Amino acid sequence: MENSRTGQGGKAGYHHGDLRNALIGAGLELATDGGPGKVVLREVARRAGVSATAAYRHFAGQGELLHAVKMEAQQMLADAMERVAAGLPGDGDPGVAAERRLVGIGRGYVGFALEHPGLFRTAFHHATAGEEEDAGWGGVTSVAGNPEFRSYNMLSAALDELLAAGRMPAANRPGAEAAAWSTAHGVAMLILDGPMARLSQRDRDGVIERSIDTIVAGLLVPREHPAGA
Structure with a gap:
């Protein structure tokens, strides 16, 4: 009962x-x-x-339960990203606000991974034999507005805000989600499971800040080569 x-x-x-x-x-x-x-x-x-x-x-089984837990972990990740992004105001300048929001989203993503590694790994768990199939990117009609991809949609909206505010060249917009997401996820995993796990807290924070600042700067300015390069 x-x-x-x-x-x-x-x-x-x-x-x-x-x-x-x-x-x-x-x-x-x-x-x-x-x-x-x-x-x-x-x-x-x-x-x-x-x-x-x-x-x-x-x-119905193990896979269905794990999928439901995964979806909740994804929402918790997105909540953490939103909290950090909301704490970085733009001082009334739409361009500055959009840039800081993107930085906050990245910091919130990596911060959640380090604070809740078990939930972070669950949020990105892939189905295995006997579990509910994970449709992935190719199995959904639309990512936009889909709560399953809320963290991705937040990133995409922040990039659109950068473009609309004139802070990002239009040529840099295609594929920007993949570049930004890969950087944040890669840093998180290198710290969780890679050689960066041995870094001091100070050095770890420096790596996170520099990595996020670098990808944001790369999106904001055209990639130009010095004369004679």
Whole structure:
């Protein structure tokens, strides 16, 4: 039964209301602790304080549950990006505001990855055999306005704002999302799983700031070669 009971380990179980969201919440706890590999349906049910049978009424299998947790992690990532971007005002200048918003989005992205590595990895988890298929970019009719791609849409809108404000040449706009996203994601993964994990906090912050500033500067100005180069 989906009635009130307390799960093992001292965690409060499901009591009433929306069991689906309670299961997703338990899944987010597991993802926070250990990434997508820890999001197991039976453990999620145990944490929510219900039987696995009750959990299966809301999720057909492991893949469906993990996909739902992934979508929540994506929303949490986008929220973090929005918070940082909102904290960098543009002093009334639309061009400055657009530039600072792009910088804030990048800092929020990398910051979330480092603060919540398990959730970050879950947000970008790809389906494997036996899991719900991940449609990816080619499997959606439209990325724009799709909540599944909210963080990407935020980046795209910030780039459009730069262009509209005259801060970015039109020639730099095509493919700008891929360049900016790849830079932020690459820096995050090098710090999480690569040699940059050994950097001091000060050096790490410097790498993040320099990387984001470099990609933004590259989008703002035409790439010109010095005479005689």
